[in-house]
Amino acid sequence: GARTALAATPAQLAVLARAGVVDAGGRGLIAVLDALTTVLTGEAPPAPEDPSTTVRAVAGESAVPVPCGPDSAPDAHPHRATGPAYEVMYLLDADEPAVHALRDTLDALGDSLVVIGGDGLWNVHVHVDDAGAAVEAGIAVGRPHRVRIAHLLSGSPPHGPRAAPGPLPPLPTASSSGTAPEDSAPRLRAAGPEPARSVVAVVRGEGLAGLCEEAGACVVRVPADGGAEEDSLFAAVRRCGAHETVLLPNDPYLHGVAVRAAERARDVGVRAAVIPTRAAVQGIAALAVHDPGVRFDEDVVAMTSAAGATRYGEVTVAGYESWTMAGVCQAGDVLGLVEGDVAVIGEDLAGTAADVLERMLAAGGEMVTLVVGPHAPEGLAERLEAQVRHGHLGVDTVVYEGREGAGPLLIGVE
Template sequence: MDADLSLDAGAGPRAAGVAVAGPAEDALRAWVASARADLLAVRERVDALNVFPVADSDTGTNLYLTFARGAQEVDGVVRGAGAGDVAAALVRGTLLGARGNSGAILAEYLRGLARAVAEDEPATVDGAAAPDGAGGLDVGRLVDAFAAAARGARGAVQDPVAGTVLSAADAAARGAREVLAAGAHVPRAVDVTAGALRAAQEETARSTGKLDVLRRSGVLDAGALGLCVVLAALHRVLGGEVSEADGMLGSVGGVRVGTGNGTATGTADAQACVVVPHAAAPEEAAGGEFEVMFVLRAPAPVDDDVARGLRADLAALGDSVVVTGGAGTWQAHVHTDEPARAVAAGRRRARTVRGAVRQAGVRSVLGGDAHAAGQSRTGIVVVTSAPGLAPEYARAGAVVLVLEPGAVAEPDDVARAVVDARAGQVLVLPGRALGAQGFGARLAALVDGEPLVRGRVDVLDAPTDLHAVAALAALQTSGDGPEGPDATAVMRVAAAAVRAGAADLRGVPPHRLAGRLRALVADVVGPSTEVVTVLRGRRVPGRADTLVEDAVGETAPGAEVVVIASGRDDAGVEVGAE
């Protein structure tokens, strides 16, 4: 860890020191480019400081990926379209690309901050016309935007916690307002960003003393540091200066991060703050073992009752609940022990507004350091329509994409999961999507050039969940696990050996049930079968399990029968033989 943390804060590409005095669109584009580069440069060091809400070492990565998705949208806006279109693209991209608790909060923060350039009417300060600042940004609107950003970020979180990025956002809003209140001169936009940045830095320097888990680990809040990076980029683009005074671990967002004598210390000068990053012992995930994120989309704009209701639904299932967005599109995040119920809650809420859930992803938040050291392992992405299998897939180390029954994965959703696997090479089990024309080529094009995908991305022919279950089971029992050099070969051989069949028992009369299941088993089970996996929907009659076991016993008396609940609300039965 120390070697990674000793990297200079300015390492990597960045747009530091660029002063843009042109239109607001140019200033906004320059800020987006600078912040994206800066977040990438500090990603690993911020990851190493991440202990809250869980110590999964990914806050820096999540902030970078969230902002990078917004920057990608901005890159697609034709130059000259105007600041409003650029701001809208940034907001849209960060919302859809949000990763983790920190990324979801950042996306909502940027929605508020975008008001500085996205509104057409002149802003006022205390009833008088507000002056313009560098980059064409209206000063009064900029001050209001810092306040709106802080309110929005706090409002998106079900249970706000002091000492986190939310406190830094509140401080930035106060700092911006105080510049206007000082009244010594007519302020410029760069004066406002200077006040906001310094206040956020000072609050970040105090974060260790405000949150027990930060105090015990001797670190600053990683999310607050990330916000300082974003605000520092904005300040530089408007012509301001951000000190990168050397600390033993360099400076992140103008806040010095260094090592000392075993205690966290800070001063009123945030740029002289020194913090001791200890290797924090992994803690129990208080709200749950799994992180669940999904996008809820409605066909027409609806009110914020959707977000409020969804926050309440998810809060009943776990913690770290964030729901961000609006105007028909929301991104939801929760840590929970019940990922299937969390996805189901999103789908129920979507039905109330005639909408749908997309990008429903599940991953384990335990053992998070595997991501930080993941370049030596094989990452796994599994696409499934069986939410009941998501916990076991995730425990096996997979990033899980949960689809509606009958749906086929879109390449862009799978590409997001590939990036989230954060491994030297990634093996994708896309289900029926593999049969879609051009799927492999489209997936390859989407991940090509992504900085966090540094190795091969292979696609495994696993058309059903039965194939995926067998492949992951083989990997777990091979002794190598995802770190082994032959992980891909082990899974490929296991999946190829599966014979699978399915039956829909809906409407089958009770007196015909045994015959229907016996025929299904006969199609796939042979005398040499060793393991039979049965995947059953919630509406399958209870005695079907016994009937399948009896049918297997007639053909392969020594075979082990494993019954798994699919979590689907149907009467489907799938049988796989190995």
């Protein structure tokens, strides 16, 4: 197969044979195929036998063989990924000379360094292994705020040997001291046959929570400005009691958390997959095509396709001055986001919402989903529905109430 073809590349190219390495591009393709196999089947492919070298491909340079010692063999750290472990992003209030020094410091800590801005406000992005050091470097030269740290690795170290497929083991009961063991969670499902497959969705807003529950999902509620913990997602998987589960993080910053929760679920015999939903409207689209009656991998592919085909936008209000892709916003400005980036800075919510919706429909679409929060202006949904009806023939509109905990407006276009 692909690994056999990769092993043959040194015989096909003299420079590879002289260096004693395999083709870096081919090795990268195998890594992509391995990841795809893991996502679709829930099982990691077997590691290659007797790996003696890894390949580091550097732009403009020849491939360099890097010996693999005992600690770097795939079997020694099955969950380790190459490259820095964390993505660190923050806004920084600092003078330009101090930012020059910060660039040098962060460049020594990791890679993918981007520092842009001016007039005392800078946007910092870097991939590092020591996230704390990257933040401390910002503190040393100015005032970092809106700090975001995302885990880039595909999973965390295993919590023990993976159980063979079979019946889901019972949840641990409380010990005699009254303290529940780690990873324990009460079952909320009534007695009876356990479901074959469950969906765990992270949502903000009671309206969305009710909608997802009506669709059969196990819901993990989080506050509007907060996130979900790995333990909460894993506990939800256990509460569902299914042998197969699909997780919908509905937030790009919760994807790593969901991946680690899925890994823990696999350790106790649950087949798990994470759909990379970046917004609640993508989660709704995935739930709409969820079919527990088909094979697990077919269901995962269908849900992933539906989520990926849904463009998402949001309208919210800035809480403080900040640098954005559309310029500097002030506290109280209305922000219109498309695919996570600020595209519009406006003065009123209704006008900004109409602008964002029009931008999203400029690329086409067949259905618009509006999730209207409790702080949206009265009649906003009706105005946007009329905008779609009069300006985009053949496009349907569906409106949901976000209720308490939801932002002013979420938009999805499929």
